[in-house]
Amino acid sequence: MGRPRSFDIDRALDRALLVFWRKGYEGASLSDLTKAVGVNRPSLYAAFGDKEALFRKALDRYLKGPAAYTQEALREPTARAVVDRLLLGAADLNTARRNPGGCLMVQGALACGEAADSIRQELTACRAAGEVAMRRRFDRAKSEGDLPANVNPADLARYIAAVLYGMAVQAAGGASRSKLQRVVEMALRTLPM
Amino acid sequence: MGRPRSFDIDRALDRALLVFWRKGYEGASLSDLTKAVGVNRPSLYAAFGDKEALFRKALDRYLKGPAAYTQEALREPTARAVVDRLLLGAADLNTARRNPGGCLMVQGALACGEAADSIRQELTACRAAGEVAMRRRFDRAKSEGDLPANVNPADLARYIAAVLYGMAVQAAGGASRSKLQRVVEMALRTLPM
DNA sequence: CAACATTTGTACCGATAGGTATGAAAGAGG
DNA sequence: CCTCTTTCATACCTATCGGTACAAATGTTG
Numbered sequence: 001m002g003r004p005r006s007f008d009i010d011r012a013l014d015r016a017l018l019v020f021w022r023k024g025y026e027g028a029s030l031s032d033l034t035k036a037v038g039v040n041r042p043s044l045y046a047a048f049g050d051k052e053a054l055f056r057k058a059l060d061r062y063l064k065g066p067a068a069y070t071q072e073a074l075r076e077p078t079a080r081a082v083v084d085r086l087l088l089g090a091a092d093l094n095t096a097r098r099n100p101g102g103c104l105m106v107q108g109a110l111a112c113g114e115a116a117d118s119i120r121q122e123l124t125a126c127r128a129a130g131e132v133a134m135r136r137r138f139d140r141a142k143s144e145g146d147l148p149a150n151v152n153p154a155d156l157a158r159y160i161a162a163v164l165y166g167m168a169v170q171a172a173g174g175a176s177r178s179k180l181q182r183v184v185e186m187a188l189r190t191l192p193m
Numbered sequence: 194m195g196r197p198r199s200f201d202i203d204r205a206l207d208r209a210l211l212v213f214w215r216k217g218y219e220g221a222s223l224s225d226l227t228k229a230v231g232v233n234r235p236s237l238y239a240a241f242g243d244k245e246a247l248f249r250k251a252l253d254r255y256l257k258g259p260a261a262y263t264q265e266a267l268r269e270p271t272a273r274a275v276v277d278r279l280l281l282g283a284a285d286l287n288t289a290r291r292n293p294g295g296c297l298m299v300q301g302a303l304a305c306g307e308a309a310d311s312i313r314q315e316l317t318a319c320r321a322a323g324e325v326a327m328r329r330r331f332d333r334a335k336s337e338g339d340l341p342a343n344v345n346p347a348d349l350a351r352y353i354a355a356v357l358y359g360m361a362v363q364a365a366g367g368a369s370r371s372k373l374q375r376v377v378e379m380a381l382r383t384l385p386m
Numbered sequence: 387c388a389a390c391a392t393t394t395g396t397a398c399c400g401a402t403a404g405g406t407a408t409g410a411a412a413g414a415g416g
Numbered sequence: 417c418c419t420c421t422t423t424c425a426t427a428c429c430t431a432t433c434g435g436t437a438c439a440a441a442t443g444t445t446g
Contacts, residue, residue, distance in 0.1 A: 001413080001414045002412085002422025002423070003411070006424075024219075026305070030405080031402085031403090032306070042405090042424075043423070043425090045404095106303070107303040110217070110295070110299070110362065111214075111216055111295065112219070113225070115404095155375045158363070158375065158376055159379035162356055162360055162376045163355055163356065165358065165363065166358040166359035167355055169299055169361075172304060175351075182345075182351065185348070190385065194392075195391035196441070196442040197442075197444085233394065234395095234436085235436070236395090238436080244434065
């Protein structure tokens with residue numbers, strides 16, 4: 001009971017996500033956010049908490065929405081298919097017309113002042129978790145005979161992660177989808193599998 | 194003539210560079226900068242101009258100092274040696290003890306608010322210029338029979354750039370030098386040359 | 387030593403940052 | 417219809433942002 005909320009909370013989170021995505025955590029001001037969401041400042045605070053909490057919720061929505069393909073990619077049957085889908089999916093996501101270029105986990109807070117440091121750490125941990133998930137998947141692939149014996153799963157995961165991050169940086173700089181796809185091609189061309 | 198400046202201008206630039214490198218353009222406040230440089234605010238402004246001008250001068254110093262190895266790398270005799278040196282040099286620079294982790298051209302201003310947008314564009318242009326320089330070097334390599342015919346110099350340059358940026362992101366997250374070196378190994382392992 | 391040019395330190399500027407106090411508005415439940 | 421609970425809009429808070437006015441200090445030059 002009480003006065004009903006006049007905006008959809010998930011739509012609001014989507015709008016906020018786009019602002020954080022484009023401007024990063026530090027570059028996104030409360031004024032930017034309230035303007036994009038179409039809601040007054042106290043309403044934002046009541047619904048999501050402070051800026052940091054709002055970012056964390058937007059990040060969560062990012063991971064479960066635009067970036068959810070990574071989870072599906074890891075369920076592909078072969079290591080090769082996993083890598084294929086991770087990289088091509090990133091090329092798509094990083095350059096999707098309706099989104100800002102790049103990846104929130106990379107450009108959300110790569111280097112920042114003290115105030116944003118806990119967000120930077122959270123994103124760092126997110127990326128590390130992604131690398132761990134890849135390594136686990138490659139561990140499995142190896143036990144399934146899906147990866148050559150001379151390939152270290154952790155090294156492969158780190159390498160794929162580096163290519164993913166590199167594509168995100170290029171997309172943040174305006175690289176087109178086809179250019180990113182050629183990066184993927186180069187990275188895939190001579191993979192040890 | 195007039196009262197002599199009480200600080201060394203290049204030392205000051207080095208200090209400012211470290212702050213921008215660690216915190217990015219937006220995250221580095223004037224207070225951070227004056228404190229690190231050990232100079233009062235009006236002195237900083239008199240010596241370098243506003244924050245934007247100071248960043249550009251710090252970037253210039255970065256390119257001519259810590260990042261100067263890239264120019265040398267491009268002068269290596271073979272494409273393979275060029276790539277080798279570029280990647281291993283990046284692993285070193287990104288994780289050098291005395292520097293912040295990562296690369297100023299990547300984390301200086303990857304995503305930011307409007308106030309920092311011209312810096313973002315400058316860094317984007319810097320990265321693009323680096324890719325062009327690599328492409329030119331690979332063009333030459335191809336004319337020298339140093340690259341297989343089926344390798345597109347622009348694609349190779351973009352791919353190497355992506356790996357470089359990816360390593361920078363990982364270093365910004367605290368990746369060790371040996372981990373970056375293993376990324377380099379993976380990237381080099383199966384290069385088409 | 388005196389005149390001058392420049393830098394230095396202090397103290398301040400308006401604008402904006404993130405965040406909130408407060409009362410009116412809007413429904414749900416009795 | 418009246419009460420109660422929650423949200424909404426305005427207006428404001430303090431701290432900090434980038435940037436500067438001004439006068440004392442420090443040399444160089446004649």
